[in-house]
Amino acid sequence: MIEPENQWTGEEDAGETVTAIDPSPDVLRETAFGSPIDAARIERVRIVRARDGGQLRTVITGSKPVRTIAYPSSRYQCIRYGEATTECLRLPAEELCPRTVEALAQPMRIEALVDGRWLSTVIDAAAVYANGDAALIECKRDWSLFKTRSGVTQTVLAKLGAKCLGMRYDRYVLVHAGSETRCTNVDEVQACRFVDVPDSLVAATSTLLAGGSASLLTVAGVLSDDYHVGRARAFALMARRVIEIDLESPLGPSSECRSTPATSSFMPTLAAA
Template sequence: MSAIPSDGSRLSAFALETSRLSASIPIRAPAPGRLMHAVHSALAQPGHDEQIVAGRIVLTPDGRPIRSIITGRRHQVTGSYASRKAGQGLVFESMNEHDFYQECEVDPRVIDYRAQPFRFEFVLEGQVRRYIPDCVRLLECGSIEVVEIKGCSRQLQEPDYAAKLERTKEICGLLGWRFSVVLAEQIRSPAVRRRNVLLIQQDRLAAFDERHVYLARKAIDEAGGEALFAEAAAAIEGPPRGEAILRALMVARVVEIELERPLCAESRVRLHHPQGRRDA
């Protein structure tokens, strides 16, 4: 296997060769696993466990965390979040990560996401360094986004850590991927939206079938493209089950419930149209 390059021009040459493949990333691959399908498609040799791209990206076979997280020896919050979108439990190492998963679960722009599904290996100041992103997600526009989650901006000021994030951002840019740092205050504000996210994600695993999807679509269409939450829920099934199904349909990216005002019977519900499309 080729040595990990340390020269900037060689980094560019490796990454640009693979970034040409990223334009063909399918966003409707069978779920679960859309994210990892897109990651493999974006890299030079899909299906391999290790890819030489400005260093190396080491993948897990099924998108599960690349390192063991829950050991029973940590003095911090750890656990697993059952995700409908990912089709599996996603481990977290902090409540910030847990809360970010809730955001991803409800955000209709997010198709799929994973906790720590791979690691970057690269040369930084003459040493081989490793970086494992907290979360990687596939957006409906086709972009892959690598996300680092932190409690506050002070945690980003340590020089070595900042340099490692900057190199990771550079590699993501060469691949045509996004790199984002998300702080706790961004996850939890505005407060009204955060409360709505909490309410909706609580019903993320509610069971529904094609009949429920049809009834929701019919109710929204008959209301002129935007229905009241109570009306749409009643059309699906009587409360409280109809309300739970409607919230689950937002997680499934079938409908969008307004998040800017407190969720109530008068909240507006419309069909979700990916990337701004308005064709049903």
């Protein structure tokens, strides 16, 4: 029996676009292998997105006793929604990730008609990375939750969608948030994400780091005569993917700052996925 959160009526919403996909038998067998879903019984597969290209799910209903988040993003210029502790920690961390070029929370729903019944899962996140990879991402508190019947079904549907879209399927669990030091640093840096930085200072910082890494004290000195103002501006530039600051050690004047990774010569987009 599939748990209720994986069931779907197959009805469409006016704000959604539906794309039917036709996976090959090999793809169906590969993604359903080891799961309670018989690949031969998958009749139809659909990918459902928001018509405006944004988040599919933007209302957190509070129907489950879990934390929720509506995170205003400086990098992506939108409100990003999520629920449960793992997503609540992941969204601010992704705001600072130097490898992430494009990201979207709750980007799509994957539906499959199996034995006359629609199964579905809303993907937690999608991302495009500097190396040109694109991924669908599922978040759980720990690995064991991927092994429940519901978790296995979600995995099959997510893998199926990723395979058909030419994307990776990634899993993210709470331990990926990192050490307490890293989480503290993420919280401190992302809090400055909306600090204004004049374009001339952005250019000056990029020029400085093009020659190699520098300390936070040095970068802050380029951004302002006041260390604390310069520090806040440096943090804002990390949110905008201009610089990368070492978050693994306690933040201080000696923290290492460097340029963000160069992007691949071919970059996919989530809109085209």
